[in-house]
Amino acid sequence: MRGSAAVVGGGVGGLAVAVGLLRAGWAVSVFERADRLPEVGTGLGVWPSAMRALDRLGVGAASRERGRAQPDGALRRPDGSLIATLDVGRIRARHGEGVHLLSRPALLGVLAEALPAGTVRFGAPVSDPVALSRSYDMVVGADGLRSGTRAAMFGDRYPLRYSGMTAWRGTVALDVPAGGETWGRGRKFGLTPQAPGVTNWYAAVAAGEGYRPPEADLAALRRWFGDWHDPVPAVLDRIDPAGLLHHDVYHLTPLPSYVRGRCVLLGDAAHAMTPDLGQGACQALIDAVALADAVAGASDVPAALVGYDRRRRRPTQRMAAVAARAGRLAQVRRFTGVRDLALRVALSVGPPG
Structure with missing residues (x-):
C-alpha cells in the first residue's frame, strides 16, 4: 500500500520517518511547531545500529561526512583516577564501525x-x-517527551516519571582529546568532542524534582564541580550562561502499545528514556526505519502498525529500563566503590551497539 501520513513533530525521529516513508512511496506531511530547524544544539553519539538505520534512509554517507569518529573514552573519579574505559575499537570490531559524533542540528540538517x-x-x-x-x-506521533499524540491516544494513564536527577548541558569553545564521564557522590560531569574547537558538556546532580540552586546555575556548577580534575574546570570557565540549558530528567512509564488504530508513536513519544546510555536519538532512528518497513507494501495499515509495535516495543522498553538503572547508579552517594565495580562490569560486558 502507498498511503498518506501526517507526522507530528519534526525532530530526529519525525524527519527520519518522513524520509523512510517517502522512500517507500508514501505522501508525507510533517507538522513542526518551531519556526525553523535549530541552528545550535548539543552533540549526539550515533551508535552502529543507528548508523545502519541512516544508511537505510540513504543519508549515512552524509552523516559520516558531517560528524566525526568518537575516540576512546573513560569513566573517572573526581580526582581523575580511572574507573573504566570505553574501548571504541572493541565496538568497531564487534559491529563493523564505531560510534560517530554528530551535533543535533547537523543530523537534522x-x-x-x-x-x-x-x-x-x-x-x-x-x-x-x-x-x-x-x-x-x-x-x-514523533512529538517527544511530552507528546500530545500520546496523550490523545492514552490520556494521562502512563505519566512521566522523574528520574531523581536534574541536569545542565551546553557547548564550549574548547578542544578535548577524548570524551568521558566523571562520577562523584550523587553527581556526574560528561564531555564529548563535538567538532574542531567545540566540546559538548553535561552535568547531572541528584536532587528533588523542580530543584533550583540558591545561587545562579553557573555558580552552582562551579561549587559542585570546580575542584574536579582537568579539563572540567577549564570547561566551566568557558560556559556562557546564556547558552546553558537546565532541565529535570524524566522517563516514560512503559506503554502497553505504541499503536492505536492508525495512530502510532515513535522515539521519545513512545519510550522516552534517561540519557544515561546515549540511546534516545539512536532508538528513534531505528524506530523510523522499522515503521517505514512495516507499512511499505502493506494492504492493512492497522495490522502493519501492530507488526511495528511487536518489533520495537519490547527492545526499546528494555533499553529504557537499563538506562534508568544506569541513572540510579549515578545517584549513589555511599558505597561508591561498589558502584564503580558495577560500572566496570557493565562496560566489560559491552554497551549496546
Whole structure:
C-alpha cells in the first residue's frame, strides 16, 4: 500500500520517518511547531545500529561526512583516577564501525535535505493529532517527551516519571582529546568532542524534582564541580550562561502499545528514556526505519502498525529500563566503590551497539 501520513513533530525521529516513508512511496506531511530547524544544539553519539538505520534512509554517507569518529573514552573519579574505559575499537570490531559524533542540528540538517521542499510545515503545532486521521491514512506521533499524540491516544494513564536527577548541558569553545564521564557522590560531569574547537558538556546532580540552586546555575556548577580534575574546570570557565540549558530528567512509564488504530508513536513519544546510555536519538532512528518497513507494501495499515509495535516495543522498553538503572547508579552517594565495580562490569560486558 502507498498511503498518506501526517507526522507530528519534526525532530530526529519525525524527519527520519518522513524520509523512510517517502522512500517507500508514501505522501508525507510533517507538522513542526518551531519556526525553523535549530541552528545550535548539543552533540549526539550515533551508535552502529543507528548508523545502519541512516544508511537505510540513504543519508549515512552524509552523516559520516558531517560528524566525526568518537575516540576512546573513560569513566573517572573526581580526582581523575580511572574507573573504566570505553574501548571504541572493541565496538568497531564487534559491529563493523564505531560510534560517530554528530551535533543535533547537523543530523537534522542531513535528514531535512533528504526531504522535498514543503514536506515540513514549520510553525504548525497540532492541537488534535487524532483528528488528522480523518485526512491521512496514518498519524505518526514523533512529538517527544511530552507528546500530545500520546496523550490523545492514552490520556494521562502512563505519566512521566522523574528520574531523581536534574541536569545542565551546553557547548564550549574548547578542544578535548577524548570524551568521558566523571562520577562523584550523587553527581556526574560528561564531555564529548563535538567538532574542531567545540566540546559538548553535561552535568547531572541528584536532587528533588523542580530543584533550583540558591545561587545562579553557573555558580552552582562551579561549587559542585570546580575542584574536579582537568579539563572540567577549564570547561566551566568557558560556559556562557546564556547558552546553558537546565532541565529535570524524566522517563516514560512503559506503554502497553505504541499503536492505536492508525495512530502510532515513535522515539521519545513512545519510550522516552534517561540519557544515561546515549540511546534516545539512536532508538528513534531505528524506530523510523522499522515503521517505514512495516507499512511499505502493506494492504492493512492497522495490522502493519501492530507488526511495528511487536518489533520495537519490547527492545526499546528494555533499553529504557537499563538506562534508568544506569541513572540510579549515578545517584549513589555511599558505597561508591561498589558502584564503580558495577560500572566496570557493565562496560566489560559491552554497551549496546
